[in-house]
Amino acid sequence: MKFNFRNKLALVTASSKGIGYEIAKQLALNGAKVAISSRSKKNLVAARNKILKEKKNVDCRYFLCDLSKLNQIDALQKKVTKSFKSNIDILVNNSGGPKVLTATKTKLKDWSFALNNNLLSSILMSQKVIPGMKKNKWGRIINLTSTTAKEPSPSLVLSNVTRAGVISFGKSLSYEIGMYGITVNSILTGGVLTDRIKSLIGKDKKKISRTLKKIANNIPVKRVANPDEFIQIVLFLCSENSSYINGSAITVDGGVSKSIF
Numbered sequence: 001m002k003f004n005f006r007n008k009l010a011l012v013t014a015s016s017k018g019i020g021y022e023i024a025k026q027l028a029l030n031g032a033k034v035a036i037s038s039r040s041k042k043n044l045v046a047a048r049n050k051i052l053k054e055k056k057n058v059d060c061r062y063f064l065c066d067l068s069k070l071n072q073i074d075a076l077q078k079k080v081t082k083s084f085k086s087n088i089d090i091l092v093n094n095s096g097g098p099k100v101l102t103a104t105k106t107k108l109k110d111w112s113f114a115l116n117n118n119l120l121s122s123i124l125m126s127q128k129v130i131p132g133m134k135k136n137k138w139g140r141i142i143n144l145t146s147t148t149a150k151e152p153s154p155s156l157v158l159s160n161v162t163r164a165g166v167i168s169f170g171k172s173l174s175y176e177i178g179m180y181g182i183t184v185n186s187i188l189t190g191g192v193l194t195d196r197i198k199s200l201i202g203k204d205k206k207k208i209s210r211t212l213k214k215i216a217n218n219i220p221v222k223r224v225a226n227p228d229e230f231i232q233i234v235l236f237l238c239s240e241n242s243s244y245i246n247g248s249a250i251t252v253d254g255g256v257s258k259s260i261f
Helices: 019-029 040-052 072-083 108-136 157-180 196-203 207-216 228-238
Strands: 009-012 033-038 059-062 092-093 139-146 182-189 250-253
Touching: 009 019, 009 072, 009 207, 019 033, 019 040, 019 092, 019 139, 019 228, 033 040, 033 072, 059 072, 072 108, 092 108, 092 228, 108 139, 108 157, 108 182, 139 157, 139 228, 157 182, 157 250, 182 228, 228 250
Parallel strands: 009 033, 009 092, 033 059, 092 139, 139 182, 182 250
Antiparallel strands: none
16 A cells, blocks of 8 residues: 655654654655654664665654653754644554563552553643644654553553553544544554564563564464554554544554454
């Protein structure tokens, strides 16, 4: 499917690497003006340079933002709109995963970070872009979450709780702003081959290979997805073609989830 995001401004958070980067890159390659953000300037510069190598005339700009520090959310929205002299049309809420911990091992500082970085950042970022979207009578908000929001993992309690909260907020928000031509949807990712997955496994390359094979055996399609494989559904949800899809939580995991909904 071909997409045309010409004259649309997209902001993708946590987009210097992994899934966020791939989405930002594809939005740019399909004509969007793209703002990428991360807490690392070094990673942002590298990401922007890689995107420009793919297509020299794209308008891609980077902005520093630590999502766990909520006072930076407002600043990010203002900097992006001022830099591009445009309201944000497409928001992709993405964030790095919290610590791997069981419920009884968590401490207050762990919850504070996870709630800010993975839940409240998405809520506040969404609230910041809505006035501009209402003015334009068009907008797309996509929340990148995890299948753990539906089927909790014992060792990922911080992710389980915060990702479920993002989906619930997205659904609630979709009731309020659908009438303005703005849709809100969430993507629940399963096994996607990113730096996050590798970091959960460890640094040993042989161990990574063995573990990925074990994970693949539990997935009906018998492989772990590359980010490119679910980018198309994200692009579709960002497009004009998805105008009647609103408030949905779409699982993209190769069929590994057991639930029927």
